[in-house]
Amino acid sequence: MKTTLIALFTLIAIAGCKTSPTGRTQIALYSDSEMNSMGVQSFKQLKEQKLINSDTNVNRYVQCVADNVISVLPKKYANQQWEVILFEDDSANAFALPGGKIGIHTGLLKIATNQNQLATVLGHEIGHVIAEHSNERASQGNLLQYGMQATNAVLQTQNVKYQVEIMSALGMGAQYGVVLPFSRTHETEADNVGLDLMAKAGFNPKESVTLWQNMSKAGNGATPEFLSTHPAPTSRISELRARMPAVMKLKNAATQSGLKPNCKF
Incomplete structure (x- = not known):
């Protein structure tokens, strides 16, 4: 039984293997059309549930920043x-x-007090989409669920003692050993993709550091990094600074080609 289950999950993993924009191997079991449909439906529900801002100037500003990144x-x-x-x-x-x-x-x-800082956030969030992180997380969740169910079935079949305790420990191990580290990987990957995007659009990548300094001062990211789905602001800032020479070249090239965003409100 265990051999069959291992073979089954191996085949599923191979069938759904993709490569992220940073070269990382990932599991993506859903098609683009399926993910797009889920995204559209979720957004529709949010628009029905949440109040939408109608300030023309502010909306023009955020649309301007988004358009430049897009x-x-x-x-x-x-x-x-x-x-x-x-x-x-x-x-x-x-x-x-x-x-x-x-x-x-x-x-x-x-918190994001100018166009460059807002572009940092939007580049990051769009980076999640480009890297298909939603697909990967959904696929990962399904595989973990099936794996836990299969393990439980094996324990019951073998009449193993302390089944409840073992399954509880496995659940915690999956959460802290797989799910959260993957989330932090996604966040770092989205930072890298987003930084490239904003620089290519002509925004100033140096403002990404200021943004996360602002976030830190505002109290965001206070959860210890070990138990957080996001890297600690200090770790994030160090990563951003390390990549700054490379992305500034992208920004300078964009400026020379005429890309000079001017979004204000």
């Missing part, structure tokens, strides 16, 4: 019809969903 996306994504919605929400947050959907909370504009 303009340098790979053709597959740049050709999508992106929808950008500003939600009335005090939390400093934004997100992008498969299917060309971007949500921005008004509270983010108190």
Whole structure:
């Protein structure tokens, strides 16, 4: 039974293997159309549930920043019809969903205080979409669930003692040993992709460091990194600074080619 289950999961993994924009091997079991459909449906529900900001100037500003970032996306994504919605929400947050959907909370504009800092966040969130992190997380969740069910079935078949305790320990191990580290990997990967995107669009990547300093001062990211799905701000800033020489070359090249975003409100 165990041999059959191992073979089954191996075949599933091989069938769903992809390579992320940074060269990392990932599992993606869902098709683009399936992910796009889920993203569109989720966004529709959010628009029905949350209050949408109607300030023309602010909406024009966030749309301007988003448009500049979208303009340098790979053709597959740049050709999508992106929808950008500003939600009335005090939390400093934004997100992008498969299917060309971007949500921005008004509270983010108190932390991301200029176009470059906002571009940092939007580049990061769109980076999640480009790297198919939603697909990977959904696929990972399914495989973990099936794996836990299969392990439980084996324990019951073999009449193993302390089944409940073993399954509890396996669940905690999966959470801290697989799920959270993968989330931190996703966040770092999205940072790298997003940094490239904002630089290619002509935004100043140096402001990404200021953004996370602002986030840290505002109290975000206070959870210990070991138990957090996001890297600690200090780790994030160190990674960003390490990549700064390379992305500044992208920014300078964009400026020389005429890409000079000028988004204000």
